[in-house]
Amino acid sequence: MEAKRATIKDVAEAAGVGVATVSRVLSGGSASPATRERVLAVAAHLDYRPSALGRNLRQRRTGGIGLLVPDLTDTFFGQLAEGVLACARSAGEPVVLGSTGDDPEQEAELVGMLLEQSVDRVIAVPSGGADTWEPAARAGMTVVFADRLPAERPGDAPSGPMSGSASGSTADLMLLDGVPPPPPAAPAPPTGVPAVLADDRAGIRTAVRYLRGLGHRRIAFLGGPGHDRRVAAFREAVGSPVDEELVVFATGSRDSAYAAASGLFQSRPDLTAVLAGGNVLGEAAVLAARELDLRVPRDVSLVMYDDVPWAELCSPPLTVIAQPGRDIGYRACELVLRASGRRPRTVVLPTELIVRGSCGPLR
Amino acid sequence: MEAKRATIKDVAEAAGVGVATVSRVLSGGSASPATRERVLAVAAHLDYRPSALGRNLRQRRTGGIGLLVPDLTDTFFGQLAEGVLACARSAGEPVVLGSTGDDPEQEAELVGMLLEQSVDRVIAVPSGGADTWEPAARAGMTVVFADRLPAERPGDAPSGPMSGSASGSTADLMLLDGVPPPPPAAPAPPTGVPAVLADDRAGIRTAVRYLRGLGHRRIAFLGGPGHDRRVAAFREAVGSPVDEELVVFATGSRDSAYAAASGLFQSRPDLTAVLAGGNVLGEAAVLAARELDLRVPRDVSLVMYDDVPWAELCSPPLTVIAQPGRDIGYRACELVLRASGRRPRTVVLPTELIVRGSCGPLR
DNA sequence: AACCATGATGGAATCGTTTCCATGGAGGCG
DNA sequence: CGCCTCCATGGAAACGATTCCATCATGGTT
Known part of the structure; x- marks a missing residue:
């Protein structure tokens, strides 16, 4: 048969x-x-x-490319994946996929799995910090980061001595309460790490200026996991004393995003504009605003990171900071494919503020 | 080093x-x-x-599972993929991913690639017909279809002018023009094919009844590739003489979807309700309606297949036929994992009409 | 005491490919 | 005419695991 x-x-x-x-x-x-x-x-x-099996065994490597994203349900990562897939197809390379759920532990597990499969080239939207990725590199993997960089140091504690909460680490940012901020250091200029990023800094700066221009002063930032660079850019753009209560983080889930947005609106009814660090956060903000009877943009202006197809569907259509998800994926794949020898380079792709209808003048 | x-x-x-x-x-x-x-x-x-390499070579199979979807940018397929990934992870199996772009040719190419990788278990949202999949099965692949079944017959030409075509397969439905419909045969009860599907028939029927109950008589169907079963269900639910001008198909792209929706609204201003066969189509319908100054639901009622997070964001929030994307993926993966011996079974998961605000009474 | 069953163990074959090396023939040049 | 080079070619050794099979020791049974 x-x-x-x-x-x-x-x-x-x-x-x-x-x-x-x-x-x-x-x-x-x-x-x-x-x-x-x-x-x-x-x-x-x-x-x-x-048979790829025989060949790979002989050559001690699997042709494939690993792709690790936090959540395929997030349209942005879908775009990114499509980009990777397009490039990989044209190179004839299979792509093995993993979804980390923004959980460093799962991420590490998936890296292990890739290692086991002898997949030695990986494109990752990292959730874990350097401690997750350093071993991968040491095992000989070629890793290209996309959209984000791993948190600088593993157990880094930016936590103020103040609070006993003290767990300290980027995880602090997860707190809803106002921990005293680390100095608003400019985002470290990335270099040497092979990565493809969007120009978060310019994107955020443009958005903040735009909102400022409309008269907004109390602008909140709604962030999620991996938005460190964005929040840093936000701090930088806003200028010295950032009202820490206006910087709120959620975990990856939609529920958490909604809770964060809702909490933000309720605890600070005086805010006049929100900058959502990702499309899931943006979605949550719209939902929460509606639930609390806040009109957009009359009562609150909203700018969302990521241009997703449905941004235009909202009413009003959402003003967004567009980052080229597909291109990011494509370029990352190109990078990982010709990584041999060439010294790692990090490429930064432009963002664009697309003004639609979700921002209005301060009233 | x-x-x-x-x-x-x-x-x-x-x-x-x-x-x-x-x-x-x-x-x-x-x-x-x-x-x-x-x-x-x-x-x-x-x-x-x-090393998985050594093991696989010896055992003449790759542990992995192939996953072929039309487009990861479509949230529904993202959900489906997440389901597959979740199940695969718990089984410790890697997943190799391919995006077909709803193009049978690319699909066939990807199947070839999987074959080359000795990936012998595949979950697919098929674009091609039996002619794509029969060889795969013959090569010893275990294939489980998700969300759709391959078109019954291979090269059925929907291109016939008027009479000559008469081939009378579901492929006929692809026509935009008003070819006399085949008798509104009930969708063939699928059996024996390993697949996980949503209960399109019940979902569509419920939606049509709901619209009927609101007084709508001229209901249009906006379909995309792979929506054969849905359109068949639509025909069945609507009853004997379906106004063929009200059944419109688009290809996979967003542009095409928009064009189809826009064309539909313009050519038949008398329609009072639209049933969109997928979330991309629904998005297009909302956009096109807005562009033509049709108010939802005042001027036109809209029901969309797929419950996606942003359905709730629209104003009015979209009434949808929800199908459990994640579950479909998960179950499909379960099926493909224990496919050994067990005779193929097709499981049908329930759909649910979620009434929100995009449908109103006929006026 | 002889024998057998049982269980632990290592050697070697195997999977399908690539690649190193030896061989042999042909042709060019001195 | 002889020698050297070059190319096409095939045999065989990897690659890293699993697994068949033979071996050996042990302990229980007759």
Whole structure:
């Protein structure tokens, strides 16, 4: 019933040549025209396809590319994945996919899985910090980060001595309460790390200026996991004393995003504009605003990071900071494909403020 | 620099046993407690991870699961993918992903790639017809379809002018013009094909009844690739003489969806309700309606297939037919994992009409 | 005491490919 | 004419695991 696949041996036999010759013909080595033609004919006739298994074992690497994203349900990551897929297809490389749920632990587990599969090239939207990724690199993986960089240090504690909460780490940012901020340091200029990022800094700055121009002064930032760079840019753009109550973080889930948005609106009814750090946060903000009978943009202006198709569907249509998700994926894939030798470079893609209807003048 | 990974041989040597013993210990075979402990200790110490390459070659199969979807940018497929990923992770199986763009040719190419990788279990949202999938099955692949079934017949040409076509397959439905419809046959009760589908028939029927109940008589259907079952259900639900001008199809792209929706509204201003066969179509319908100054639901009622997070964001929030995307993926993965021996079964998951604000009484 | 069953163990074959190396023939040049 | 080079070619060794099979020790049974 199931015709088992022809092997190189079958082809060799049928063509009356040695396996080595077949291999050479098929991978472009030298061979006499006569032989070449015969082998090719036989191979086609037998519908021979070389087994990636054998080849990979011999070459000690799997052709594939690993792709790790936090959540495919987030349209932005869908776009990014499509970009990666497009590039990988054109290179003939399979892509093995993992969804981390923004959980460093799952991420580490998935990295392990890729390692086991000998997938040695990975594109990742990292959730974990350097401690997750350093071992991967040490194991010989070529890693290209997309959209984000891993948190600088593993157990880094920016936590003020103040509060006992003290767990300290970027996780502090997860807190809703107003922990004294680390100095509004400019986002460290990334360099040397192979990565493809959007120009968060410019994007955020433009958005903040735009809101400022409309008269807004009490602007809130609604962030999610991995938005460190964005929040840093926000702090920088807003200027020195940032009202910490206006900087709120959620975890990855939609529920958490909604809770954060709702909490923000309720605790600070005086805010006049919100900058959502991602489309899930934006969605939550719209929902929460509606629930609390806040009109957009009359009562509150809203700018969302990520241009997703539905941004235009909202009423009013959402003003967004567009980042080229598909391109980010595509470029990241290009980078990981030609990473051999070339020294790592981080490329930054432009963002664009797309003004639609969700921002209005302060009233 | 790069410590190369330890092999089973290294472990065997270090533990002073044979490779066979190591393999047995690691895969749960019999071994004396003393040996087992020693091997385990050494393996842990060397940070040994068995190479999937070696194993797979020996076992003539790749552990992985293939996943083929039309477009990850479509939130529904994102949900589906998340479901597959969740199940695959819990089974420890890697997932290799492909995006077909609803193009049978690309799909066939991707199937070939999976074959080459010896990925012998695939979950697919099929774009191509039986002619794409029959070879895959013949090559020994276990294929589980999700969300759709492949078109019944391969090369059915929907291109026939008027009469000649008469082929009368579901492919006919692709026509935009008003070809006389095949008798509104009930969707063939699927059986024997391993697949996980939503109960399109019930979902559509419920929606149509709901619209009917609101007084609507001229209800249009806006479909996309792979919506054959849905349009068949629509025909069935609407009853005998379906106004063929009210059944419109788009290709997969957003542009095409918009064009179809816009064209529909313009050519038939008398329609009072639209049933969109997928979330991309629904999005297009909202956009087109707005562009043409049609108010929802005052001028036109809208029901969309797929419950996506942003359905609630629209104003008015969209009434939808929800299908459990994540569950579909999860179940499909379960099916493909235990497909050995068990005879193929197609499972149908329930849909639910979620009434929000996009439908109103006829006026 | 001889024998057998049982269980642990290691050697070796195997999977399908690539690649190193040796061989042999043909042709060019001195 | 002889020698050297070059190319096409095939055999065989990897690659890293699993697994069959033979071996050996042990302990219980007759």
